[in-house]
Amino acid sequence: MEIVLARDMGFCWGVRRAIDIMEKAAADKGEISSLGPIVHNPQVVRDLEGKGVHITSEPPDGVVGPVAITAHGVGPQMLEEARARSTEVVDTTCPIVTRSQRWAKKMAAAGFTVVVFGDPKHREVKGVLAWAGSNAVALGDGDGIPDDLPARLAVISQTTQSPERFALFVSELIQKRLGEINELRVINTLCDATSSQQAASRELAQEVDLMLVVGGRSSANTRHLLEICREEGTPAYQIESAEELRGEWLQGCQRVGVTAGASTPEFAVEAVVRRVKEITQELTGAASAN
Ligand code: SF4
DSSP states (O other): OEEEEOSSOSOOHHHHHHHHHHHHHHHHHSOEEEESOSSSOHHHHHHHHHTTEEEEOSSOOSOOSOEEEOTTOOOHHHHHHHHHHSSOEEEOOOHHHHHHHHHHHHHHHTTOEEEEESOTTSHHHHHHHHHHTTSEEEEOTTSOOOTTOOSEEEEEEOTTSOHHHHHHHHHHHHHHHTTTOSEEEEOOOOOHHHHHHHHHHHHHHTTOSEEEEESOTTOHHHHHHHHHHHHTTOOEEEESSGGGOOHHHHTTOSEEEEEEOTTOOHHHHHHHHHHHHHHHHHHHHHHHHO
8 A cells, every 4th residue: 555645735834834923922921812723723723722822712802911813814803802802912814814805905995896705604704804894795615606796896715715616706707797797806815825735636636546635624725625636536535633544445545645734734644644554554464364
């Protein structure tokens, strides 16, 4: 059995940067409160708790010390609340997300209705929508194109969407609404780090019998990686940790590919690789005993 790792996977620079800033702030100030989990990965959250980074709700309630904003960013009202209710705000918003927020604000101020292609419940999308004010809507994959969109539209994307899906969404919008659209601006707010990881997973999925996608279940970009692998027709499973790996998935496989979401730490991937090797040995041992 050969185990092949995707050429690009795991922590992106935006998440790494956010973790570094939070760890340093917690070390300097004793402890800090993060507005929601820093990444959608329970192992990373536990590790940071041990270093003094505690998770708090949005808006922060009963917080005494500094409050940190995660890489997903927040809207302007939440930022104000965090400033009002804490001694200091440590902002770790990823610069790629900040760019998206700026576009949303700018296009809304210029009179466009901002359409964000992404999961309306995702924290990044909620924050970006809030920067656009009331003249904005989020449309997810499969939501379809509403009939009542205004005539001047600015379309941006959740940073972790795949380029293929964003392109499909824009083309569907044009096909269905061209008659009513006066002006359409499409702004590419996709993240290069995510696109590169998605391309690497797609390539690898074409070359293996099985893909294992390591990452938190509430991580949007990990879920996208899983969908991409399955689009290639390769059996693929998402697991948060090595313990979730099931022996029957590996039966009959010659090559197993492993990839991981942008919020997945290296140690989680290493543990999965170790577990694949152990299970392979168990399967080989059982086969020779028969
Ligand atoms: S995936 Fe991209 S946008 Fe999101 S935190 Fe990482 S670098 Fe930033």
